[in-house]
Amino acid sequence: MAIRGDMQFVVLLLVMTLPIAVAFGVLVFFIRRGAGLAADGAERCAECRYNLTGNVSGVCPECGTAFGARPVDSAHQT
Ligand SMILES: [Zn+2]
Numbered sequence: 001m002a003i004r005g006d007m008q009f010v011v012l013l014l015v016m017t018l019p020i021a022v023a024f025g026v027l028v029f030f031i032r033r034g035a036g037l038a039a040d041g042a043e044r045c046a047e048c049r050y051n052l053t054g055n056v057s058g059v060c061p062e063c064g065t066a067f068g069a070r071p072v073d074s075a076h077q078t
């Protein structure tokens with residue numbers, strides 16, 4: 001019977017494709033999670049969440065809130 005052979009081929013195809021689909025889904029999940037962690041790792045203003053990475057003034061340029069300036073920066077300003 002040719003139909004029985006087709007069914008076996010479909011089942012084999014599913015068995016081979018499923019792990020690949022799952023692996024791809026896990027890969028996308030970790031890539032997205034990694035990107036989220038990188039965004040959270042950035043220094044942000046406590047008031048407006050503005051990205052303060054690389055900011056040396058000690059004041060948020062978006063809302064003017066002073067944030068924890070680095071000791072080197074405060075010594076330079078005073
Ligand atoms: Zn701000």
